[in-house]
Amino acid sequence: MRRSTMPARPARVLPQIAAAAALAVLTACSSAPAEDASATGEPTAGAADGTAPAEIATVVGDGIDVRTEPGGGEVSQTLASPNDFGVDRTFLVEQKRGEWLEVLLPVRPNGSTGWIRSDEVELTSTPFRVEIDTGDFTFTVFDGDEEVRTGVIGTGEGETPTPPGRYYFTELLRPKDPEGPYGVYAFGLSGFSESLETFAGGPGQLAVHGTNDEDALGRRVSHGCVRVSNEDVTWMAENLPVGAPVEISG
Amino acid sequence: MRLKSYVIIGVAAAALFGASPAFAGEGDGSTPPADCWATPSQGAGAPGEGAVPPGSDEPCPDAGPGEEPAPSEAPMPPSPAEEPAPSEDEAAEEAEEEAIVEDELEAIEEAEAAAPVPADPNYTG
Incomplete structure (x- = not known):
């Protein structure tokens, strides 16, 4: 499999945010016997044009109301910022309508969206997006139209598959044990397991993370x-x- | 000379000089006019233009210059060169929309790489 390595940017170590993370029992990621499973699922409807830069909305206050409609409407939920891991609440913007933004929400069910006010967030953009193919066991990172990184992945096994859909990175964690099952880094995703309501004391949140067992890739x-x-x-x-978008298909 | 002979002679004379013989019991004796042919490029009274079928020497009494549109005057479909290319217009509109989007995004800063937070993950693994 072709791999292209771009010169890495200098590592940025920003001032650490006082973590108010919910401590959970860290269980080893038990691995089920490898299976040859056929590809399942399709990307969720409404996937945006992957070639255009994605817009990221970061909450500037200590919380934000999410509404069902632009211009008002019922408040479906209020999300706190920072999130449970102490990271500023971030959304992937799906569309704009005047002063309102429709954003992808990091809540169940997967693919949920809502409307927020644009003056309550800071907008940034990124040309990067990640495409994951669970059928081919590959990931590809694009910078616009340019493929800049690709590699092998391990995915969910038969009873706990990785659900296809459109997600985004919600936070970046550096596990305390870099030789543990999450490897050296873990990007949380806005999606959740569709077969597990909870896992290891957490909400069953999906992630893209390293590993201490690369033979399992x-x-x-x-x-x-x-x-x-x-x-x-x-x-x-x-x-x-x-906030970078992640499309999972297979 | 007998009447029968006069009739025969009359019929022969009519046939010789182009008239139609009138037979008793067939209508009022009038005959429909010969078909009039209006030529495409010829109005009534335009001598020498267009094809005129043989035997129709008389101009059409009902046809006039403006009463029957000439095929050449009928609206012609635009030639391919004159017809606007919808794909070009659509492409121009798309290019304009993309330019607008790009202008808007230029005012938005590019997000920096994520800042790692030391924490114990509880993801599904």
């Missing part, structure tokens, strides 16, 4: 997360922003 081994090599996730951590 190229197989269906996880409980829904996408595993990549530590080298690949390090490159992602040095180049991709929180």
Whole structure:
């Protein structure tokens, strides 16, 4: 498989945010026997044009109301900022309508959207997007139309598949044990397992993370997360922003 | 000379000089006019233009210059060169929309790489 390595940008170590993370029991990521599973699922409807830069909305206050319609409407939920991991709340913008933004929400069910006011967030953009093919066990990072990185992945096994859909990175964590099952870095995703309501004391959130078992890459081994090599996730951590879109298909 | 002979002679004379013989019991004796042919490029009274079928020497009494449109005057479909290319217009509109989007995004800063937060993940693994 072709791999192209771009010169990494200098690592940025920003002042650490006082973490108010919910501590959970960290269980080892038990691996089910590798299975040869046929490709399932299709991308969710409404996937945006992947070639255009994606817009990212970061909440500037300590919370934000999400409404069902632009220009008002019922408040469906209020999301706090920072999130449970102490990271500023971020959304992927799907469309704009005047002063309102329709954003992808990091809540169940996967693919949920809502409307927020544009004056309550800071907007940035990114040309990067990640495409994950669970059928081919590959990921590809694009910078606009240019493929800049590709590699092998491990995906969810039979009873806990990685659900296809459109997501985005919600935070970047550096596990305390870099030799543990999450590897050196873990990007949380806005999506959740569709077969697990909870996992390891958490809400069953999906992620793209490194691994301490690279022999398992190229197989269906996880409980829904996408595993990549530590080298690949390090490159992602040095180049991709929180809010970058991730399309999973297979 | 007998009447029968006069009739025969009359019929022969009519046939010789182009008239139609009138037979008793067939209408009022009038005959429909010969078909009039209006030529495409010829109005009534335009001598020498267009094809005139043989035997129709008389101009059409009902036809006039403006009463029957000439095929050449009928609206012609635009030639391909004159017809606007919808694909070019659509491409121009798309290019304009993309330019607008690009202008808007230029005012938006590019997001920096993520800042890693030391924490214990509880993802599905």
